[in-house]
Amino acid sequence: MKLLVLGGTKNLGRHVVEAALRDDHEVTLFNRGVTNPGLFPSVRRLTGERADPGVLAAGEWDGVIDMSGFLVRDVRLSAEVLRDRVGHYTYMSSIAVYASKITPGMTEFAPLLPWPDGAPEDHFTMDLYGPSKVRCESLLSATFGDRTAAVRSGFVVGPYNPDFGNWGWALAHDTPMECAARPTQPIQYVDARDLAAFLLHLTVCGLPGPFNAVGPTRTMADLADSWRSVVPDPPPMNWSPTVDRFHLPHDGTNDGTFQLDNTRALTAGLRLRANEEAARDYVAWVQAGNTPPPPPH
Ligand SMILES: NC(=O)c1ccc[n+]([C@@H]2O[C@H](COP(=O)([O-])OP(=O)(O)OC[C@H]3O[C@@H](n4cnc5c(N)ncnc54)[C@H](OP(=O)(O)O)[C@@H]3O)[C@@H](O)[C@H]2O)c1
Missing domain, CATH: 3.90.25 (UDP-galactose 4-epimerase; domain 1)
Incomplete structure (x- = not known):
């Protein structure tokens, strides 16, 4: 498939790109060209900032895997540009989304963190990491409906x-x-290579919803x-x-x-x-x- 990876050159994203290339997908990378710029020299690269994703309007893809969505503003902008240009939007989220840190056995449908009143959507702080992931997941669901998955991992x-x-x-x-x-x-x-394979699998198969990939x-x-x-x-x-x-x-x-429940991810194909x-x-x-x-x- 034609696959767009937002990010893809640092820790986890590089395993996603490697897995996609191994499976013969046609990969395009979107990043600033700052982190490991020499990686994947034969892969098509669109250079740009998340804050200004206009260059993405130049293409169409069957799927996108978003590894670099930290700020709500950035994910909102890429969702707007990609709404009618991609099939499935798989978003790398986090286990930091959950409102409780003490409840054992939480499924993907446990209560999530609220967005703090007046918090900025364009400025990253660690306090906003979890709430931003929640807000990004929710705006992607509102934009793409069943064409989006959110993958929640921790270590x-x-x-x-x-x-x-x-x-x-x-x-x-x-x-x-x-x-x-x-x-x-x-x-x-979760091992980075198992997680990368799962992100790719969800995108290729167009599987929707949140998943505890742990x-x-x-x-x-x-x-x-x-x-x-x-x-x-x-x-x-x-x-x-x-x-x-x-x-x-x-x-x-x-x-x-x-102590998250990973049944939904295992059933969907997490190995x-x-x-x-x-x-x-x-x-x-x-x-x-x-x-x-x-x-x-
Ligand atoms: N334990 C974990 O690592 C863990 C756990 C849970 C969730 N996550 C999630 O996994 C994702 C990060 O994984 P990773 O760092 O390994 O991903 P990655 O895709 O390997 O690296 C981040 C990519 O984003 C690009 N990037 C950074 N800032 C950018 C900007 N302003 N505009 C455009 N591109 C930008 C970087 O390239 P340039 O610098 O060249 O732009 C790089 O390619 C995040 O969404 C994080 O929340 C990670």
């Missing part, structure tokens, strides 16, 4: 991605694995054990609230965020690889000389 692991990168680094370099969260902290993640809930300790099992002589585990990764509250007030495979590949990627990127915030 994303895999080559080029920062999450759990410190564990990959520790295992590759035989330094202690660190975690500030408690060992019983519930946690969910893996099964494990405890941090269980997950650490499965990561440690991929090297013959694993380094020690340092569970301390003072280390610099995984600062999740010890009182359980963020536990629901990582999840084993934790050990994700860990082994991340360690191999570091051992090949790569450095995990810093966490985004």
Whole structure:
């Protein structure tokens, strides 16, 4: 299919582009040409700012995958330009959309965060990350109806991605694995390549609605054990609230965020690889000389 990717050159988006090229889709990238400009040299590229997406009026596509929609203003502008120019609009959203952080087992239809009165649609702050994703999903539904999907993920692991990168680094370099969260902290993640395949699948098949694209809930300790099992002589585990990764509250007030119900995504076609495979590949990627990127915030 003719596929437009908004973004596509940084952490997760590059896996989407790789998956699309592997499946012989005709890909067009839209970005500023700032991040990894040398990636995918043979792919058609439209250069521009999300705030000024007029260049997108020059084409038509069967589907778009939006990886760079953070600001409501930007998603509104691209939706206006693309309304009659694309078939399916798949939007990369986040698990940060949910109003509750403590309720276990939330499906996609659990209550979402409200939009704060008077908040700016054109200015990004971390406080507005979740509400902006909610508002973007809702404006896309209003514009595209059943021709849009919203994919909600949290931690994303895999080559080029920062999450759990410190564990990959520790295992590759035989330094202690660190975690500030408690060992019983519930946690969910998804491998970037599984997520990319799912984003593509939804777009190709035109599947609508929101999806919790997350893996099964494990405890941090269980997950650490499965990561440690991929090297013959694993380094020690340092569970301390003072280390610099995984600062999740010890009182359980963020536990629901990582106990989401992923049934709808699995039914729609999300395929999840084993934790050990994700860990082994991340360690191999570091051992090949790569450095995990810093966490985004
Ligand atoms: N753990 C996670 O990583 C995680 C979890 C949940 C959701 N998400 C969502 O995943 C998406 C980000 O993933 P990613 O960073 O890996 O995506 P990506 O598509 O690999 O990278 C971001 C892309 O956006 C482009 N871009 C940035 N600012 C732009 C602007 N002002 N105008 C036009 N293009 C712009 C960048 O290229 P240029 O710099 O060249 O413009 C780059 O290609 C976001 O929607 C995020 O909310 C991520």
